Amino acid sequence: MELHIVIEGKKDLGGQLYRQLSDSIRSGRLADGQQLPPSRLLAEQLGLSRKTVSNVYTRLTQERLVLGQVGKGSFVSAPAEAKPRRQLAINLASAAIVAKWDSMHTPLRAPFPEERSRYEFVGGCVTPALFPIDEWRRCMLHGLRQDVKGSGMYRQAEGIAELRAAIAHHAAFARGVVCTANNVVVTNGAQQALDLLGRVLLEPGCVVAVEEPGYPAARMLFASQGARVVGIGIDQEGMLVEQIPQGTRLIYTTPAHQFPLGMQMSVARREALLARALAIGAIIIEDDYDSEFRYDGRPTDSLQSMDRHGVVAFVGSFSKVMLPELRLGYAVLPEAILNAALTVKHLNDWHTATASQHALAKFIADGYLSRHIRRCGATYATRRERLQTLFADVLSPWFELVPASAGFHLAALCKKPLDLDLLLRLARRADVGLHPLSNFYASTPPRAGLFLGYGGIETLDIEIALLRVRDILLQME
Incomplete structure (x- = not known):
């Protein structure tokens, strides 16, 4: 160079x-x-x-x-005062658009290392120590060898055939998804799958129905594409289907483990949702982000497996079951939108890196993924039980957990008025990272409570952290 x-x-x-x-x-x-x-x-x-x-x-x-x-x-030997040259200000023609992006509140954006607490209940994080690094290394070496033996050309937008077949088998086995490899599109995480679907189905002014409360990154993504995002309320059975307005193009839902409250959508509500989508010509995005981890109760069918008319796009992610850094996800798409989505994927990034695709295909085929999920599930079950015990005991005067049978986060609702902002600040000083449910509301007054991710906190640390929270709450009274 x-x-x-x-x-x-x-x-x-x-x-x-x-x-x-x-x-x-x-x-x-x-x-x-x-x-x-x-x-x-x-x-x-x-x-x-x-x-x-x-x-x-x-x-x-x-x-x-x-x-x-x-x-x-x-x-x-650069002098201590060496500084990059600063650019002069200009009258930017797109200043209003840039300001719109600058002003967006992104509560799930990864914090800087110095902003993290010792005991962090952030959602979506996993414990790297649980990941089978030696097995993944062997799979990655296999992937690199496959790349070297390849043609040296770009690959298909939908992903390599081996991985799409492995994903189809995994989704069918774990979630009852009805598909073949031809319906699978490999993406850079589930977030890219959402972006592809929005680009295919939306134009400025189109209506998108999302759960309220719900996943902020999905809501903000669709809004950034020019959609009019409408929040749909939820109850103990899931999304209130009757609130979905006429003219809705896209419906985003998390039926297996509602994000962030955690309930599972009932079968009757699923059937009503499918009927509503069919009646108005909408596509449903079923975001199945972490339901591989299930602790009690009988699992229900995926929404996609109940679909008889091709209105459900099933989106899955390996970020929650493996490592978020890998950025590997997928979408199982109905025939009506498949080719359009492949065009968008091609224009977006040509294709996902093939070495990691080959590695993941082998990781699944050799049984490493299923063993890893079982191992993590056992660990998360222990952490979940510890959280439930402490909230039922030392934190019971202030909070009540929302029942949830899957995933690796829980929601805790306030049982009496609390100054949550003060609690969060004092907890951060005590090296405990707590996160409010208000981050997930956009169009309705938020319910007061906490969002508690337990994928990234060690089991023994949970009691230490929550006892500190208990002491802070006592001081606040």
Whole structure:
């Protein structure tokens, strides 16, 4: 890789080189400790004499901007005050659009490391120590070998055949999804699947029905695509279907484990939802984000398996059962929208990285995924039980848990008026990260309570954290 230096004409060659290197070091464009090319190599690249380059290096060394190490080379020695060049302000024609994005509240966005607490009840996080890293390493090496043996060309937008077949079998086995590999599209996480569906089905002004409370990232995504997002209330049986307005194009729901409250949609409500979608010509997105983890009660059929008319798009993710960093998800799409979605996927990013696709296909086929889910399920069950015990005991004067039989988060509703903002601030000072249910409401007054993710907190830490919360609540009274 060549150092970016531009030499113009035939005059002041050394001066041009000196000024560009000096400016690059002082501005921070060249990082402290970065090695510069040997003088002979840089001279050849720029068409200069080696003496000219050596003289510039000597001058920079004298100014302590470059440090020469015998036998190793010349290295940048950036001054402490080195700062990147600031851009001048402009009258941006798209300023209003940029301001819209800047103003968006993104409560589920990953915090900076320094903002995390020692005991963090954030949702969607997993425990990396549970992940079978040795098995995944073998699968990734397999994936890299498959890439090297490949054609060196871009691949199909829908994903490699082996992974789509493995996903179809997994979804059928775990959730009763009715599909073949031809209906599966591999995506960069479930969020990309939602984006693809929105791009296919929505135009500015179209109506999208979402659960209220619900998943903020879905609601905000559809709104960013120009949709008019309508919040639909929920009760103990799930989404209140009768509230879905005429003209709705897209319905977003989490029937297996409502996000964030946690109840399961009843069979009668599922049948009503399917009938409503068919009547108004809407597509339902069934976001099945974490229902692989089930603890009690009988599992119900997926909404997609009950669909007889092709109105359900089933969206799944491996972020919750493996690692969020892998960004692997999928959508099982009805025939009516499949080809359009593949066009959008192709234009969006051509395809998901194939090495990780090959690795995941092997990870599933060799049984690693199912064993990992069972192992995590046992761990999460223990954490869930610990949470339930503590909320039924030391925290019972203030909170009541919403019953939930799947996933790895719980919702706790306030039993009496509380200054939740104060509780959250004091808990953060005590190194306990709590998150309010209000983050998931958009169009109705929020119910006071907490959202408690337990995928990323160790079992033994739960009691320590919640006893601190108990002590704070006692001090607040």
